[in-house]
Amino acid sequence: MNIGKAAKLSNLTVKTVRYYADIGLVKPLKNCSTGYRDFSDDDLAQLQFVAKARRFNFSIQECEELLSLYSDKNRSSKEVKALTLEKISEIDAKLIELKDLRHQLSFLANNCQGNDRPECPILDELSNA
Amino acid sequence: MNIGKAAKLSNLTVKTVRYYADIGLVKPLKNCSTGYRDFSDDDLAQLQFVAKARRFNFSIQECEELLSLYSDKNRSSKEVKALTLEKISEIDAKLIELKDLRHQLSFLANNCQGNDRPECPILDELSNA
DNA sequence: CTTTACACTCCACTTACTGGAGAGTTTATA
DNA sequence: TATAAACTCTCCAGTAAGTGGAGTGTAAAG
The missing domain is CATH 1.20.5 (Single alpha-helices involved in coiled-coils or other helix-helix interfaces)
Structure with a gap:
């Protein structure tokens, strides 16, 4: 899905989602020809999680840690x-x-x-x- | 009381309390000779309130509004x-x-x-x- | 009386965005 | 099919709310 939809479904602004992608908190695919970001359902789930955690002042780094628990098979x-x-x-x-x-x-x-x-x-x- | 005690009792850092005083969120008296801020019990109560509200992402401005409700007799x-x-x-x-x-x-x-x-x-x- | 703890100012830095310009893309409408 | 509206992009500057550190003055304890 496009950034607008991802933003709407996670209750974040487009700007914020773009920022999260820029710092690597989520890693949407990128359409090479248009440059548009393409968010998967997993990306969305992560955004929703981060949105919630951020509202309670968990820092970006803490969010990152929590998210990494699931992707890092070595832990x-x-x-x-x-x-x-x-x-x-x-x-x-x-x-x-x-x-x-x-x-x-x-x-x-x-x-x-x-x-x-x-x-x-x-x-x-x-x-x- | 001095800033250190006020900070400790409100669970804020000295830096943060000083910042709140700088922006006028609290208005401690100031000892002219030493320059030390002097926090009253009311100042402390306000700091405690702000500390709590800030932890839940109420903005400084919102905190200010809530605090002003009590001091502004015109409302x-x-x-x-x-x-x-x-x-x-x-x-x-x-x-x-x-x-x-x-x-x-x-x-x-x-x-x-x-x-x-x-x-x-x-x-x-x-x-x- | 001097060391240790605490206070002050000032200024630069950080985190997590936010706004806006300028430009390309997609979709709906005339 | 043209064109306007809606959406996307990058880049860059600004904001909110602190945070860190240098350099200096004050107060309390040993």
């Missing part, structure tokens, strides 16, 4: 599993933090209902968190 | 509530996505246990997600 499955479990526990920490952030904001929304809003409630809330 | 509480609720629904979407990412990785970890790892399971998993 032992122990290694694969270890890195994966490490990332999962990072995700668990993020989940807790994100729930916490949600809690703080919803506390704020509920305490700012009245028209005569008093002193800022969030700073107190935040201070003793 | 109506309706406005405060609307923006806050908007951010909460963004967080809900992120929560779903993050859980999904966790699921994908744990699926992978479980399917890479054996020593003779077969073809990559994640790409299949990702493709039909």
